Amino acid sequence: MVNKKEIILALALTGYSICVLADSEALNNAATNLCDKSKMCVGQEMSANDEFPPEMKAMMLNMVEEICGQYMSIADLGDEHELIEPATECLNSMANQGCDALLNSDEETAACKRYSELAENY
Secondary structure, X not given: OOOHHHHHHHHXXXXXXXXXXXXXXXXXXXXXXXXXXXXXXXXXXXXXXXXXXXHHHHHHHHHHHHHHHHHHHHHOOOOOHHHHHHHHHHHHHHHOOOHHHHXXXXXXXXXXXXXXXXXXXX
């Protein structure tokens, strides 16, 4: 016979798992959004500047794909669930920047500084 404590524990664990999955989805969405924003910004930059030869454009697009890979590696936290929310906030804060800040700024957003500080512990 199943007792009430076992049922409560099972429900709590199920709720926790659903929460982590939902957070992971938000993190993956944030990484995808930032990747799309980066591609759009680089595309606009290249379209506005006729000085880029086709080889340079191909190299830039390749570089953006590598950067997108870095965003997705942030989104692949696995069991480090306590980093999911700060990582999501970091990626969203970057995606919310204008193209100039996103492409040219060396400054980390406050959310990314927080994520970096927390990630040092892992």
